[in-house]
Amino acid sequence: MTPELTTVEIAPRSTHHYSIIWLHGLGADGHDFESIVPELRLPQQAATRFIFPNAPIQAVTVNGGQAMRSWYDILDRSLHHKVDVAGIYQSSAQVAQLIDGEIADGIAPANILLAGFSQGGVIALHTGLRYPQRLAGIIALSTYLPTLEQLTMEAAPANQDLPIFMAHGTVDPVVAIQAAKEDYAGLLARHYSVQWQEYPIQHSVCAAEIAHIAAFINSVFH
DSSP: OOOOOOEEEEOOSSSOOEEEEEEOOTTOOTTTTTTHHHHHOOTTGGGEEEEEEOOOEEEEGGGTTEEEEOSSOOOOTTSSSSOOHHHHHHHHHHHHHHHHHHHHTTOOGGGEEEEEETHHHHHHHHHHTTOSSOOSEEEEESOOOTTTTTHHHHOOGGGTTOEEEEEEETTOSSSOHHHHHHHHHHHHHTTOEEEEEEESOSSSOOHHHHHHHHHHHHHHOO
């Protein structure tokens, strides 16, 4: 049985109608994006549950085998060259459990949004595009999609028109923007609806990006 993820949560202040599941990057934890919530200034914030899962702690090959929170092992700094595909599928199954839990709580799948930064963005894209019920959208920040080719056989028809927001820093030294652009082009070629934004930053998030994220959330939550 797939083990459940621990989470950091910001509970809604009024009746719970929306859910945002936001996945952190390598070596961070569920607290990493907590502070972004007030910066988004969402009209729906009072009715939104924010769920920030903690990735499992595991050894990361490129960091000398050091144990840290990681959604999957990073086997090679080229990212696409050698990929821990099994780890991606394992974490995706755990995130799908979180989505299932929100639906069990009475939240419509179309009111559940996945967001992720770096490694977390990989899992958000991988999971959302395969989830069998139509979700609200995916926010994929400073990330890429090493399981793009598998979508040919695994894509969920329900999420073929899912809105996707991808954003990246032009001088990102961790996940090269070219890798992200290649996967963005691959999603477009598969007829996904993807918005692309880039900013003159490194492997991080900036104020302009937060404003674009808020606009995207407002466009998919009604």
